[in-house]
Amino acid sequence: MDFSTLALNWVIGGAGALILSAAIRALPEPMPMGSRLYLFCYRFANNILANFDLADKAKQLQQPK
Numbered sequence: 001m002d003f004s005t006l007a008l009n010w011v012i013g014g015a016g017a018l019i020l021s022a023a024i025r026a027l028p029e030p031m032p033m034g035s036r037l038y039l040f041c042y043r044f045a046n047n048i049l050a051n052f053d054l055a056d057k058a059k060q061l062q063q064p065k
Helices: 003-012 014-025 036-062
Strands: none
Touching: 014 036
């Protein structure tokens, strides 16, 4: 296995997801006249995190009790 495969498996794994989620939530909000690149990265990361959260909630609702 090469490093990229190991890194992908780690990020997809539970611990990696928790660390990534905490890191994204800890990002400071962009300043009103701040960098456009940071604004893009901030919004992109938060949108991806929101999609994962929604997908996880939908999966939990579909599981039989």
